[in-house]
Amino acid sequence: MRVLMYGWEFPPHIAGGLGVACYWMTQALAEKGHKVTFVLPRLKAGMSDDSHVELIGVSQFPVRSLEFLNSPENLEKEIRRIADGVRIETVDTLLSSPYMSDSQYQKLADEQRDLAQRMRESSALEGGSAESFNLEVTGEYGPNLLMEIVRYARVAGAIARSAPHDVIHAHDWLTMLAGVEAKRVSGKPLVVHVHATEFDRSGENVNQVVYDIERLGMERADRVVAVSHYTKDIIVRRYGIPAGKVEVVHNAVTRIRNGQESPAELARREKVVLFLGRITFQKGPDYFVEAAAKVLRHRKDVRFVMAGSGDMAPRMIERVAELKLGRRFHFTGFLGGAAVEQMFRESDIYVMPSVSEPFGISPLEAMAYDVPVIISKQSGVAEVLRHALKVDFWDVSELASKIIALLDHGPLRQELVEQGAKELESIQWSNAARKLGAVYDQISRVA
Amino acid sequence: MIYVTFYFQVHQPNRLRHYKFFDIGRSHFYEDDQKNGEILRKVAGKCYLPTNGLMLEQIKRHEGRFRISYSISGTAVEQFRKFAPEVLDSFKALADTGCVEFICETFNHSLAFLYSREEWRRQVALHKELVQQEFGQTPTTFRNTELIYNNDVAEEAEALGFRTILAEGADRVLGWRSPNFAYQPEPCTKMKLLLKNYRLSDDIAFRFSNRDWAEWPMTAEKFASWVHAVAGAGETVNLFMDYETFGEHQWEETGIFDFLRSLPEKVLAHPDFAFATPAETSSKLYPVAKLDVPHFVSWADIERDLTAWKGNHMQEDALSAVFGLENLVIAKNDPDLTHAWRSLQTSDHFYYMCTKWFADGDVHKYFNPYSNPYDAYINYQNVLADFEETVKG
Known part of the structure; x- marks a missing residue:
């Protein structure tokens, strides 16, 4: 099957688990004989080394036919055109987020004007067809995100016209408009793959635009793939998608045996309890801080590490200071690549206290480093993992109690690590690829 | 005569309540009385009371020819006293018939034998006292917790005065031998060993309601014919199982009670078969051989070893x-x-x-x-x- 896949991230340039999931998923699909073309915002250094997929960067893709881009007077109209039927009263919600400064807004407005100007010049010059140029999409998660995804979607349509494919597969809301546009252009069946919903990211304070885009993508899709039953449930309840249209395909992990820690590291041995992930509402960093305070009241030979960045980081730092945990609680900022590996290697316990976690691949990565994990029951990964401790994210004293149990009882750690290693081997991407292959088969037969 | 020897295990643990690290030093209540009471009353209603009633009815009906045995853990007896005294009364009524033997075990259904012989002896003594006090019998048959058995268990039990001991008829213990005879434990001179016929026992305890089983539905007639097939190739058929099989593991809707109600009659229809309690069977049979069991066996899981409790x-x-x-x-x-x-x-x-x-x-x-x-x-x-x-x- 030739798969035209739209994603926002691809290793080594990733901000979260989505890029990693896309990497291993495409590799497993390739092993099953599928030919995957992976479209992302822009190609960057280090990306093209992998031969299992063909990568296309939207920013580098020459857009020739511009007639459908002719009147980009404003963003609102653009989205409405691509996603006709989406009820968008205003797009200001995203643009006027509290983290956007006046100058950023000004820049955005200027950019819009420039783009419109280029379009007009191009039309005037060429009658609107022959000239080709690139639409810049940075692939970053800045305040221009909505505009970026619209540009991405525009080019996605052009790519769908030129890249041969049997099915379209789009990951998460960022590329859902692209998937919908590609389907409009090529008429091929669309799979929308939901790794996270707006409810996971924002709780009840959903961004209406994002919600509408997600809903549109799922409605237009021929099949929705959810990364867990937990997520499927949200899709059915909150987005009104019929359960029969939603297939659950759990993520997996590729266990690279990461070896034991060096004797020097062992000698250091103060216990390290790790939180690693975006410091955002969704990941529950505040519960980790409160649990740390409880644990540290009982034993002092523990260090807590919060690795990552995010909008809640300042508040977390303040709270740690307020609780006077600073000497035992450390913030590393964002970690990538080798630093992540080292962090796992030096940790004794990994905690994922997510408020809402559609899947949550990082506990599996921690386990690959023989680190026992405590995970939130409100996570998809809890559905596939037996050899992990599970807590309700809000139950801080239970979380603290379990951290202490792991610190106190070697046999508990040993059992979790040994059984977990066996379990990891059964959580394979090839299983996910097999299920995806079945989904492709079903929808292309109908189509 | 071939003896059909029933032994039923009756046990309820004292389940612990959710006890957090932060409760340590603050609360000394460990057991979940509410849950233990709820479960006990539920099992009493579904199993203990109706099954005891049925057993009593069968004993009366067959005028002493239907005979059975129980081992009731001390924790179960304590829970009866606390949550459902009528269950204890119904066991006493069975004891009064003279057709029911009560077997001795460790009071708290303990794994003490594996760690402390002293504590094990103390618990056996406590349980013996309990049986005397509640059921008016001095037990002469012993079964160790979970049918955990080896030569040492037999030797220690013999030293305490027991004359019959029960164990799992595991393949690796018996090899080519049959569980349908009495044996003598290797180190013993007075003790006799009765081994569970796990195929026939599990036909009732595990397979009875399994619709994928080729023999489903199993009737009393069919089961009796399998028992009768032992004629000429054995002297006892030892049917050992959890008592909760009746009404709790196998629900009433599966027909388990009807099965049990017709079984004595069907078994007794063959003139060479009789029911007996373990002590009676053991007193009537000569051991056919010594059986050497140096390693522990139990009745749990497919491994029949200790790994269900002591495996990680x-x-x-x-x-x-x-x-x-x-x-x-x-x-x-x-x-x-x-x-x-x-x-x-x-x-x-x-x-x-x-x-x-x-x-x-x-x-x-x-x-x-x-x-x-x-x-x-x-x-x-x-x-x-x-x-x-x-x-x-």
Whole structure:
């Protein structure tokens, strides 16, 4: 099957688990004989080394036919055109987020004007067809995100016209408009793959635009793939998608045996309890801080590490200071690549206290480093993992109690690590690829 | 004459309440009385009361020719007293018929034999006293917790005066031999060993309601014909099982009670077959051979070994922790503390920590109040930590 896949991230340039999931998923699909073309915002250094997929960067893709881009007077109209039927009263919600400064807004407005100007010049010059140029999409998660995804979607349509494919597969809301546009252009069946919903990211304070885009993508899709039953449930309840249209395909992990820690590291041995992930509402960093305070009241030979960045980081730092945990609680900022590996290697316990976690691949990565994990029951990964401790994210004293149990009882750690290693081997991407292959088969037969 | 020897195990553990690390030193209540009471009353209604009634009716109907035996753990008896005294009364009524034998075991369904012979002897003595007090019999038959058995268990039990001992008729114990004879444990001179016929026992306990089983539906007639097939190739058919099989593991809707009601008659239809209690069977049979069992066997899982309770790091750790407190507890000589400590020896606590999910996982899950073995271990260790502080304090 030739798969035209739209994603926002691809290793080594990733901000979260989505890029990693896309990497291993495409590799497993390739092993099953599928030919995957992976479209992302822009190609960057280090990306093209992998031969299992063909990568296309939207920013580098020459857009020739511009007639459908002719009147980009404003963003609102653009989205409405691509996603006709989406009820968008205003797009200001995203643009006027509290983290956007006046100058950023000004820049955005200027950019819009420039783009419109280029379009007009191009039309005037060429009658609107022959000239080709690139639409810049940075692939970053800045305040221009909505505009970026619209540009991405525009080019996605052009790519769908030129890249041969049997099915379209789009990951998460960022590329859902692209998937919908590609389907409009090529008429091929669309799979929308939901790794996270707006409810996971924002709780009840959903961004209406994002919600509408997600809903549109799922409605237009021929099949929705959810990364867990937990997520499927949200899709059915909150987005009104019929359960029969939603297939659950759990993520997996590729266990690279990461070896034991060096004797020097062992000698250091103060216990390290790790939180690693975006410091955002969704990941529950505040519960980790409160649990740390409880644990540290009982034993002092523990260090807590919060690795990552995010909008809640300042508040977390303040709270740690307020609780006077600073000497035992450390913030590393964002970690990538080798630093992540080292962090796992030096940790004794990994905690994922997510408020809402559609899947949550990082506990599996921690386990690959023989680190026992405590995970939130409100996570998809809890559905596939037996050899992990599970807590309700809000139950801080239970979380603290379990951290202490792991610190106190070697046999508990040993059992979790040994059984977990066996379990990891059964959580394979090839299983996910097999299920995806079945989904492709079903929808292309109908189509 | 070939004897059909029924032994039913009656046991309920004292399940622990959710006990967090932060409860240590603050709360000394360990057991979940509410849940234990609820479960006991539920099982009483579904199993103990109706099955005891049925047994009594059959004993009367067959005028002493239907004979059975029970081993009732001390924790179960204590729960009867506390939550459902009518159950205890109905067992006493069965004892009064003279057709029912009560078997001795460790009081708290304990794994003590594996860690402390002294404590094991104390618990056996306590249970013996309980049987005398509640059922007016002095037990001469012994069964160790979970049918955990080897030469040493037999030898120790013989030294305590028991003359019959029960064990699992595991293939690796018997080899080519048949479970349908009495044996003598290798180190013993007076003790006789009766071995569970696990095929016939499990036909009732596990397979009865299984619709994928080729023999489903199993009728009393069919089962009796399998029992009768032993004629000429055995002297006893030992049917050992959990009593909760009736009405609890196999629900009433499966027809288990109708099966049980017609079984005595069907078995007795053959003139060469009779029912007997373990002590009676053992007194009537000569051992056909000595049986050497150096390694432990039990009746659990497909392995029939100790790994259901003592098969991973957590179980080993928890077991050595609780038995490690023996000297402290005994020296303290405080009845409440000793009772609490014994309650923590019950095999179920360690069964909940079992991680061999994959082959036997379903059975384990069914009986497990915890959602996973790790929670079971953490909870147990928290309780034990408080208990240790209390004993030392």
